[in-house]
Amino acid sequence: MRRHGLRILAIWLVLTIILEFLVAKLPVPSPTGSDEGLGEHQTVYMLFYVAIPFFTFIWAMLLYILPTFRARDADSGDGPPVTDSTPLLLLWAGISFVTVIFLAGWGTFTLHEITQPDGGKPLHIQVIGQQWYWTYRYPTYGGAESSVLVLPVHRSIELDVTSIDVVHSLWIYSLDIKEDAVPGVVNHAFLNATHTARSNQYGQNWVACNELCGLYHGYMRSRMRIVSHAAFKRWATALYHREKANGLLKNLPKYHGEYFPPPVYPPAPQDQST
Amino acid sequence: MAVAAPVERRSTLFTSNVFTALLVAVLGFLFIEYVIGRGGGPLWAFGLSPNSTLLLAYIVGVLLYLAVLGFFTYPFKWILGGDETQEERLYRYGAVPGIGKYFRLTLDHKIIGAQYLFTVLLFFCVGGFNAMLIRLELTGSNAHYFSPQTYLTLVGEHSVMMLIMASSIIIGPFGNYFVPLMIGAKRMAYPRIEALSFWLFLLSGLVLLTAIFYDGFPTGWTGYAPLADQAHLGMDAYLVAFGLAGTSMIVSGINIVATVLLMRAPGVIWTRINATTWAVVVASILAWLAAPILIGVLTMVGFDRAFETGLFVPAWGGSAFLYENLFWTFGHPEVYILAVPAFGVVLDILSVFSRKPLFGYRAAVVSMFGIGLLSWFVWQHHLFVSGLTPGLRPFFMFSTEMISFPTGIIFLSALGTLFLGKVRFTLPMLFALAFFPNFLLGGISGVFLSDVPADIQLHGSYFVQAHFHFVLMGGTLFAFFAGVYYWLPKWTGRQFNDLLGKIHFWTMFLGFNGTFITLAVVGLLGMPRRVPYYPPYLHTTNFIASVFAFILGASIFPFLANLVYGIVWGKQVNENPWQARSLEWQTTTPPPIENFDEIPQVVAGPYDYGVVPSRPMAILRPSQVTAAGATAGAE
Numbered sequence: 001m002r003r004h005g006l007r008i009l010a011i012w013l014v015l016t017i018i019l020e021f022l023v024a025k026l027p028v029p030s031p032t033g034s035d036e037g038l039g040e041h042q043t044v045y046m047l048f049y050v051a052i053p054f055f056t057f058i059w060a061m062l063l064y065i066l067p068t069f070r071a072r073d074a075d076s077g078d079g080p081p082v083t084d085s086t087p088l089l090l091l092w093a094g095i096s097f098v099t100v101i102f103l104a105g106w107g108t109f110t111l112h113e114i115t116q117p118d119g120g121k122p123l124h125i126q127v128i129g130q131q132w133y134w135t136y137r138y139p140t141y142g143g144a145e146s147s148v149l150v151l152p153v154h155r156s157i158e159l160d161v162t163s164i165d166v167v168h169s170l171w172i173y174s175l176d177i178k179e180d181a182v183p184g185v186v187n188h189a190f191l192n193a194t195h196t197a198r199s200n201q202y203g204q205n206w207v208a209c210n211e212l213c214g215l216y217h218g219y220m221r222s223r224m225r226i227v228s229h230a231a232f233k234r235w236a237t238a239l240y241h242r243e244k245a246n247g248l249l250k251n252l253p254k255y256h257g258e259y260f261p262p263p264v265y266p267p268a269p270q271d272q273s274t
Numbered sequence: 275m276a277v278a279a280p281v282e283r284r285s286t287l288f289t290s291n292v293f294t295a296l297l298v299a300v301l302g303f304l305f306i307e308y309v310i311g312r313g314g315g316p317l318w319a320f321g322l323s324p325n326s327t328l329l330l331a332y333i334v335g336v337l338l339y340l341a342v343l344g345f346f347t348y349p350f351k352w353i354l355g356g357d358e359t360q361e362e363r364l365y366r367y368g369a370v371p372g373i374g375k376y377f378r379l380t381l382d383h384k385i386i387g388a389q390y391l392f393t394v395l396l397f398f399c400v401g402g403f404n405a406m407l408i409r410l411e412l413t414g415s416n417a418h419y420f421s422p423q424t425y426l427t428l429v430g431e432h433s434v435m436m437l438i439m440a441s442s443i444i445i446g447p448f449g450n451y452f453v454p455l456m457i458g459a460k461r462m463a464y465p466r467i468e469a470l471s472f473w474l475f476l477l478s479g480l481v482l483l484t485a486i487f488y489d490g491f492p493t494g495w496t497g498y499a500p501l502a503d504q505a506h507l508g509m510d511a512y513l514v515a516f517g518l519a520g521t522s523m524i525v526s527g528i529n530i531v532a533t534v535l536l537m538r539a540p541g542v543i544w545t546r547i548n549a550t551t552w553a554v555v556v557a558s559i560l561a562w563l564a565a566p567i568l569i570g571v572l573t574m575v576g577f578d579r580a581f582e583t584g585l586f587v588p589a590w591g592g593s594a595f596l597y598e599n600l601f602w603t604f605g606h607p608e609v610y611i612l613a614v615p616a617f618g619v620v621l622d623i624l625s626v627f628s629r630k631p632l633f634g635y636r637a638a639v640v641s642m643f644g645i646g647l648l649s650w651f652v653w654q655h656h657l658f659v660s661g662l663t664p665g666l667r668p669f670f671m672f673s674t675e676m677i678s679f680p681t682g683i684i685f686l687s688a689l690g691t692l693f694l695g696k697v698r699f700t701l702p703m704l705f706a707l708a709f710f711p712n713f714l715l716g717g718i719s720g721v722f723l724s725d726v727p728a729d730i731q732l733h734g735s736y737f738v739q740a741h742f743h744f745v746l747m748g749g750t751l752f753a754f755f756a757g758v759y760y761w762l763p764k765w766t767g768r769q770f771n772d773l774l775g776k777i778h779f780w781t782m783f784l785g786f787n788g789t790f791i792t793l794a795v796v797g798l799l800g801m802p803r804r805v806p807y808y809p810p811y812l813h814t815t816n817f818i819a820s821v822f823a824f825i826l827g828a829s830i831f832p833f834l835a836n837l838v839y840g841i842v843w844g845k846q847v848n849e850n851p852w853q854a855r856s857l858e859w860q861t862t863t864p865p866p867i868e869n870f871d872e873i874p875q876v877v878a879g880p881y882d883y884g885v886v887p888s889r890p891m892a893i894l895r896p897s898q899v900t901a902a903g904a905t906a907g908a909e
Contacts, residue, residue: 004693030799043727051718058714061689066707071629071696076853078884079630079695089637089686096682100675103725108668110727115664161661166501167594169659169734173800178730180660182595183500184588187661203415203809210734210802214492214501215422218805 008064015056023048030174033205033226035192036114037176043110050099118192122158125151126255129161129168129181132216134207141240143255145248149207149224152232153196159189169211172224174204180211199223291378295342296480303335326580328488328507332514336477343379343473345466367465369867379473381465384865386472387451388765391758393472394446395837397439397479402827404432409823411806415813418806425806427490427508431482434495434512438478438519440746441561441608442526443754444615446475448761449530449554455858456551458539458876458892460868463532471526478518485511494804496605499586499597503578510579517572520565523611527562530554539857541876541892548856548880549625549632552639553618556646557611564607571600595662602653610649612746614642616753617684620709622880623756624691626854627703631881633690634683641680641687648677658729667726674724681717685710700852701775705756708783712748715787716741719794737797740790748786755782755833763851767863768844770836778832785826792819855891856880872897 026048032041069079126137127149136146149172151157161170163181170189171178174197179189199205209220227235243249311317311327318327340346348358358366368375368382375385407428411419420428450472454462462468485491489506497516502509534547534555575597577583584590586597617638625632632638654662654670688710697703719741722728732738755778763769796815801808808816849863857880861870875896878889893899 037731040727040731043725044722044731047722047725047728051721055714055718058685058689058710061693062707062710065689065692065695066697069628069692069695069697071698075696077629077696079628081631081882081884082633082690082694083631083881084634084636085690088690089634089683092682092686093679096679100672100679103675103721104668104672107671107725107727111667111671114727114730166504167498167598167660171734171800171802176731178659178733180657182661184594185661202811204811206809208800208802212426212492212494212496212498212501212804214504215426217426218422218802218807221809 004064004068008060011064012053012057012060015060016053019052019056020049023052032174032176033193033195033197034175034177035118035194036190039110039114040176043107046106047103050103054099115190117158117190118156120156122156122190123152124158124160125149127159127161127170127181129163129170129209129213129220130165131214132209132220134170134209134220134222137255138236138239139255141236142244142249143252144236144240144243145252146239147222149222150232150235151191151193151224151226152229153193153226155192155229155232157191157193159191161187161189166213167211168209168213168220171208171210173206173208178210193226196226196228198225289374289378290342290344291374292343292476293377295339298342299335299339302338303331306331306334323580323582324507325510325576328510329514329576329580332481332510336481336514336518339477340470340473345379345470345473348466367867379469381461381469382867383450383454383462383465383468384765384869386468387447387449389472390442390446390450390475393476393479394439394443394754395834397435398443399830400479400483401432401435401439402830404428404435406824406827408432409820412808412816413820414817415808415810420806422806423490423492426492426494426804427486429804430491430494430512431485434482434516435479436746437495437608437612438475438482438515440612440750441519441523442475443612443750444619444757445526445530445554445557445561445611446472448550448619448757449526449558449615451765452761452858453530453533453551453554454537455861455865455869456548456856456880457534457537457542458857458870458874459533459537460870460873461537462529463537464529467525467529471522471529474518474522474525478515478522481511481518482515485509485515496601497572497575498594498601499575499578500588500594502575502597503587510576513572513576513579517569520568520572523561523565524569527558527560527565530558531562539873539876539892540896541874542857545636546876546879548618549621549635549638549642550615550618553615553621553642556642557614560607560611560614560646560649564604564611567600567604568608571597571604574600595660598657598660598662599653602656603650605656606653607646607649609742609745610645612750614645616709616713616750617642619753619757619760620706621684621688621691622856623702623706623760624688625881625883626760626852626856627698627700627706628692628695629698629883630691630695631879631883631885632687633693634687635881637683638687641683644680645677648673648680652677655724655729658726659733671724671726675721677724678717678721685714700759701770701772701779702756702760702852704776704779705752705759708752708779709749709756712744712752712786715791715794716744716748719744732797734803735797736793736801736803739803740794740797743790743793748790752782755779758837760852761858762840763844763847764849764858764863764865766841766844767846767849768840768842769847769851770840770844774832774836774839778829778836781825781832782829785822785824785829788822789819789826792822855882857892860890860892860894870894875899 032038124139128135136149138144161179161181163183168181170181175191177189177191179187197205205224207222207224209217307327309315366381368380368385376389411425485508488508488511491508491512492505493502574585578585584592586592586594621632621638652670652674655674658667723732723741759770792815796812799812801812850859872895874892874894876892878891
């Protein structure tokens with residue numbers, strides 16, 4: 001009994017050390033581009049480190065038990081009638097419980113960290129999902145609209161995400177931002193990009209929809225650019241002046257933090273004769 | 275019911291069986307939909323929307339199907355003062371020769387179990403074929419074999435078909451066939467209700483397939499509401515199909531819980547019920563309580579679509595969150611309706627082939643109930659990034675992670691059973707052992723998804739898809755195949771081919787792990803679910819996943835060949851080929867019409883392997899034992 005236990009412990013230790021070493025070299029998930037993503041990635045790696053001892057324990061047990069305790073051909077007898085072991089059950093329950101408390105504690109703490117603005121007054125950008133594209137409005141620039149997400153780097157940003165038809169979900173993979181766009185609801189996501197980036201032809205650094213929203217859900221992607229603060233200011237000012245000059249801003253609904261969608265069906269036409 | 279006597283049945287012009295029932299149902303459906311409904315018919319003149327006529331046509335079709343099968347014959351006869359003759363009863367309970375009884379309404383739980391098995395396999399093949407087409411579309415980042423609409427329909431058909439199928443995959447064939455045998459009952463508590471659960475199950479899958487005639491449905495299995503409100507007519511097929519499956523789950527749950535509560539043989543005390551029965555009971559309670567929520571929410575969507583009630587349309591004062599909450603309140607217990615029966619089957623098979631008692635039996639059974647209870651308090655982890663009450667996320671994170679606690683106990687129970695045992699590597703044992711690595715990855719990826727900061731990264735990506743396939747396919751499907759190889763020799767009296775079975779196992783195990791480990795990586799690299807297009811940098815990983823998926827798909831062929839072989843030509847075996855102690859193996863093979871010649875007197879637990887001196891599990895003919903002996907045996 002003790003002999004078996006020591007051997008399993010040895011296999012478990014070897015497997016654990018190898019895998020814990022390998023997981024640090026893991027290429028996934030890809031490096032993050034925002035402060036918030038850092039917390040998420042740390043959590044993913046922490047979960048890998050915590051999960052591996054459990055994973056290797058089950059494998060060590062299987063790798064040891066199956067060859068050791070296989071029935072020999074002539075053996076038609078039964079094993080020993082062991083039914084319970086209260087200390088073992090208590091130990092197992094205790095380890096699970098402590099791990100759960102630790103994970104939940106870590107998660108709660110990190111969640112608190114990443115769902116706060118990074119100090120200072122954040123730059124608001126409204127994100128509007130509809131079938132099947134994204135629109136971004138910049139309230140500090142008169143509510144100007146863009147179909148490309150342009151963000152300043154190293155600046156606290158608050159995304160106000162909403163939808164005007166069905167449920168969408170904003171996913172900026174390279175920044176680790178995910179927030180559902182629910183009609184009639186405004187959701188908030190905070191981010192602080194750490195370096196400049198732009199969408200490329202390989203499909204990296206794109207904004208995608210992450211909730212099935214109908215026919216062209218798979219194609220609901222928009223380009224994005226993360227630029228320096230000065231470049232952002234230039235771009236946004238130019239956008240504002242262009243949309244003001246061509247009369248777009250006048251015709252757009254007035255910017256409002258709570259974006260209420262228009263009625264799904266237009267009101268019945270008025271009787272023209274009166 | 276007396277001993278079975280073959281009854282000659284006069285052939286009539288109109289025989290009530292599955293084919294005539296479906297024919298009449300389709301005719302009724304077509305009449306409502308196309309003659310008096312759409313295209314200038316009387317219902318059209320009333321101004322009913324196309325949704326309402328289609329829903330009405332489906333409802334009429336369902337009622338006609340049940341009527342032709344004969345569900346209303348006896349109740350009406352009984353209400354009007356009549357009763358069945360003995361001959362009719364024998365006919366109804368399948369006490370007649372021929373295979374016709376497998377194609378009509380029959381009340382014997384063993385025939386219903388067989389009907390379930392083949393229907394489950396049919397649905398599995400259809401759903402699996404859809405999965406192959408999905409993987410075909412995803413072999414290249416811009417490989418367009420299908421239009422986006424066809425692709426989304428494939429996704430929806432695959433997911434709902436598999437969900438309907440997997441809700442009954444163990445409860446249906448093995449729960450119905452073996453629960454009465456395991457607890458020493460002659461029959462189920464409510465045979466008619468039991469039959470109803472099967473026939474609704476069959477119909478739900480077929481109705482789901484009719485969605486392809488109405489442009490499919492774009493929502494996947496979740497059917498999120500503002501999208502469902504604007505979807506094509508095919509959405510109504512989804513609503514009816516899922517509603518029928520939910521009804522089937524409710525009635526089946528009531529029947530199995532009542533059977534285990536009320537119909538146990540003398541001596542079957544709570545601790546002499548085996549793990550499979552307990553697991554099926556837990557899943558049945560969950561099905562019974564959760565499915566009404568599903569039916570309610572589907573009805574609400576139906577009202578939204580047909581009568582413009584606007585319950586889920588924010589512009590009309592509704593709420594998209596309402597749908598998400600109601601759906602996942604059902605949806606999470608549903609996941610355990612699929613997963614928990616697998617625990618029971620795997621634990622039982624491990625115990626038999628390790629030749630050891632189940633380790634920590636009481637802890638394992640209580641853990642199953644614990645999982646069932648916890649499953650009601652975790653649904654919001656599906657909505658972690660939906661913006662719904664962000665302040666409650668830490669609570670749901672904790673409750674979700676708590677599920678790993680009872681699940682861990684079940685792992686401990688399984689490992690403890692193997693430890694010091696005399697492990698026999700039979701076909702069922704291989705599938706039961708594969709449960710460990712598969713479900714382990716499912717459980718660990720589940721912990722990743724339950725931790726909110728990690729979930730923000732992983733939510734709705736292929737990582738989630740890999741996670742629930744590890745749990746449902748790696749757990750439930752492997753347990754199902756273990757069950758088929760373990761229990762079918764009891765139905766047929768024949769053994770499966772070992773070589774074919776091993777080919778099946780290794781192709782399935784390799785294909786399965788290759789597919790879903792790769793897809794978990796695809797998810798970590800940032801691919802959302804349910805997309806026909808993905809960016810080029812994900813091409814290689816997706817291609818590898820598709821190749822493994824085709825290997826996985828091919829693994830069904832050795833199984834089907836083995837199934838035919840095992841039923842028709844397999845080596846004949848005695849009534850207990852595995853030397854198992856559980857009660858279902860003690861009766862003759864195949865079990866007689868009332869399962870046991872006499873109600874057995876159970877005197878020991880199902881797991882007393884290696885106990886010296888060993889006692890038989892049950893006294894199979896208590897009337898032949900003297901009164902004193904029976905009392906001593908029963909203690």
